[in-house]
Amino acid sequence: MPMYDTLMQMGRWFGYRMGYQDLCRLYTTDNVIRWFFHISVATEELRNAFRIMAAQGSTPSEFGLKVRTNPNLIITSKTKMRHSRVEQTSFSQEVEEIITFVNDDEVIKSNFISSEKLLESISDPVISGEFENDLHRWKNIFLWKNVDPEKIINYLNTYKRFEEQRSLGTSQFARYIENLNKYNELTNWTVCLHGNGSSGQNLNILDKHNVELILRTPSNQRNKKKISLKVITQPTDELLGLEGDELKAYKDSLENFTKTHDTQTEEQTITSAKRGFARYHRSEKRGLLNLYPILGIKNLSSFKKFKGYKNCKSDCEKNCKKHVVKGHNDINKIDKDHLTKYPLMGFQISFPYSRMGDKAAVEYRVNSVYAEHELSNEI
Structure with a gap:
C-alpha cells in the first residue's frame, strides 16, 4: 500500500x-x-x-x-x-483485495475453515454453476444473496491477514460495516465463491461446492513469512452485485463515459471506470464479498514449471509461440516447501457508495x- x-x-x-x-x-x-x-x-x-x-x-x-x-x-x-x-474511517465506493497471506499452514488452514464456516452458515446458494446478468457470464460460481451482515462481520473478525506496515486489518472493514448498519446501510450482502480455476486441482468445499482451485502468480519474496500474489480477481467480478434497475443505470453511465474515451487507447481507464460505476450504482444497502480458493504455490520458479512460461528473446514477436515452455501440470512434482498444505482463501470486499453525506465517516x-x-x- x-x-x-x-x-x-x-x-x-x-x-x-x-x-x-x-x-x-x-x-x-x-x-x-x-x-x-x-x-x-x-x-x-x-x-x-x-x-x-x-x-x-x-x-x-x-x-x-x-x-x-x-x-x-x-x-x-x-x-x-x-x-x-x-x-x-470510510470505505465508501472502495474495494479491498486480500493478495498477501501469512506463510504458515496453521493460519492458512484457519482462514480456510473460517471461509467454510461462513458458507455453511448461509445455507444453500441461489445460483450454482453458470450465471449471466446481462453484463457478463461467469462459469462455476456459487452465489448467495441477502446474507446477514453479522455473518460477514464475524468472518472478517476471524480472518487472519498478513500484517505489515502498509496493510489494513480486516477487522477495520468489520467496524466500518457495523458503523453503517446503524444508518441502515450495508444491511444485506451478496457472497460469491469462485470455482472456475485453471489449476486442474478440484476441491469439494463442504462436500457440496465443487470448485477448481484458482491459479495465480506468486511474487518473489525475501520475507519468508509472507506469500504474495500479483492479482486474484477479474475486473468483471464487481458486476455480480448489481440487480434490477442498477444494471440499466450502470449501462447508461458506461455508455456516456465511452463517448468521450477511446476504447482502443484508453482500455485501462475504461476498465477502472466500469468497476467504479459498479460500486456507485449498487444499492448502499448491499455489500459484495467475493471468495477465491487458490492453489497455494508460493515459489515463482515452481509456479512457472507447473503452469509453463515463455522463454522469449528481445526480438520475438508479441504472440511468439516458438519459445513456449510447457508446464508439467503435476502437483506431485512441486517441491513440498513451495506448496501450502491447504488452499489459500483470498477475498475481495466491495463497498458501494455511501449515501450518508456528512455522516459518512x-x-x-x-x-x-x-x-x-x-x-x-x-x-
Whole structure:
C-alpha cells in the first residue's frame, strides 16, 4: 500500500525549469492521479491547520493536528505514527483485495475453515454453476444473496491477514460495516465463491461446492513469512452485485463515459471506470464479498514449471509461440516447501457508495494533543 511521503517524493516529477514548462508531460494511471488528488486535499487541510496554529502562537506540542487518511494509502511508517491514533474511517465506493497471506499452514488452514464456516452458515446458494446478468457470464460460481451482515462481520473478525506496515486489518472493514448498519446501510450482502480455476486441482468445499482451485502468480519474496500474489480477481467480478434497475443505470453511465474515451487507447481507464460505476450504482444497502480458493504455490520458479512460461528473446514477436515452455501440470512434482498444505482463501470486499453525506465517516490520523483535547471537547 503506497505511503503519502513516498508519493510526495514522486511529486518531484511535476517540477520544471524556466524555458521548457510546455514540454513537460507525465503519463500515469488513474489510481495514481486519485492518490495525488487525495494527498493534495489532505496537505491543504494540514497547511490550514498550521496557519491557525501560527496565528495562535502555538507549537505542535500545544496544538491538535490531524491528517486526512485514505483506506488505500498509508501516511507514513508506523514508527513515525506511534504517538498518533485513528479517528473514524470510510470505505465508501472502495474495494479491498486480500493478495498477501501469512506463510504458515496453521493460519492458512484457519482462514480456510473460517471461509467454510461462513458458507455453511448461509445455507444453500441461489445460483450454482453458470450465471449471466446481462453484463457478463461467469462459469462455476456459487452465489448467495441477502446474507446477514453479522455473518460477514464475524468472518472478517476471524480472518487472519498478513500484517505489515502498509496493510489494513480486516477487522477495520468489520467496524466500518457495523458503523453503517446503524444508518441502515450495508444491511444485506451478496457472497460469491469462485470455482472456475485453471489449476486442474478440484476441491469439494463442504462436500457440496465443487470448485477448481484458482491459479495465480506468486511474487518473489525475501520475507519468508509472507506469500504474495500479483492479482486474484477479474475486473468483471464487481458486476455480480448489481440487480434490477442498477444494471440499466450502470449501462447508461458506461455508455456516456465511452463517448468521450477511446476504447482502443484508453482500455485501462475504461476498465477502472466500469468497476467504479459498479460500486456507485449498487444499492448502499448491499455489500459484495467475493471468495477465491487458490492453489497455494508460493515459489515463482515452481509456479512457472507447473503452469509453463515463455522463454522469449528481445526480438520475438508479441504472440511468439516458438519459445513456449510447457508446464508439467503435476502437483506431485512441486517441491513440498513451495506448496501450502491447504488452499489459500483470498477475498475481495466491495463497498458501494455511501449515501450518508456528512455522516459518512472520514478517517484522520491525529496526534496525541488533538486526541486528548480536541476530541474530548466534542463529547
